[in-house]
Amino acid sequence: MAKNSVGRIDERGRLIVPASFREMLNLKSNSNVLLLLDDEKKTISVVPFAAMGEELHHLRLEMSDSPGTLSKILLLLAKEGADLIWSESSSRMRGQSATYEALLDFSSCKKSPAALEKLLLSQRLAKSVQIKKL
Known part of the structure; x- marks a missing residue:
């Protein structure tokens, strides 16, 4: 099920992902994510892709x-x-x-x-x- 929420960019340029999204995706502090930029559509996708311990x-x-x-x-x-x-x-x-x-x-x-x-x-x-x- 798709969900929407408003995130924000802090003063250091970091994307703040809402806690509800982090919980659903099992994202913890220092989790790795892949950022995909579509410069034509002006969108960014955030995709969790790596577990802790991977090299x-x-x-x-x-x-x-x-x-x-x-x-x-x-x-x-x-x-x-x-x-x-x-x-x-x-x-x-x-x-x-x-x-x-x-x-x-x-x-x-x-x-x-x-x-x-x-x-x-x-x-x-x-x-x-x-x-x-x-």
Whole structure:
């Protein structure tokens, strides 16, 4: 059932989520949420997505914009146990280069973020890779 309530932005720019919403979504202090911005509609969606104890990382890579490149990257991430929470890709120069960004949970990953960066680069799946802990 959809519910509506008025939230507010405090003086530090933080979104205050009403207590009734936090209770319904089981959001506690320091819970992780994904903010989705639709700049055309001028809306923000707040989506709970991570439990406490997850090892969340942000992945950003530059890759070739050729058929199959992204699927090979996703297969490698899945094989190594990186749990994909959210992702987005875009072509920077059609047919030449593309960008891929993702939020990953590394709690079941077989490799460290640094080792996964090296693997993506050594298999020439990415031109550059950055994995940062959130």
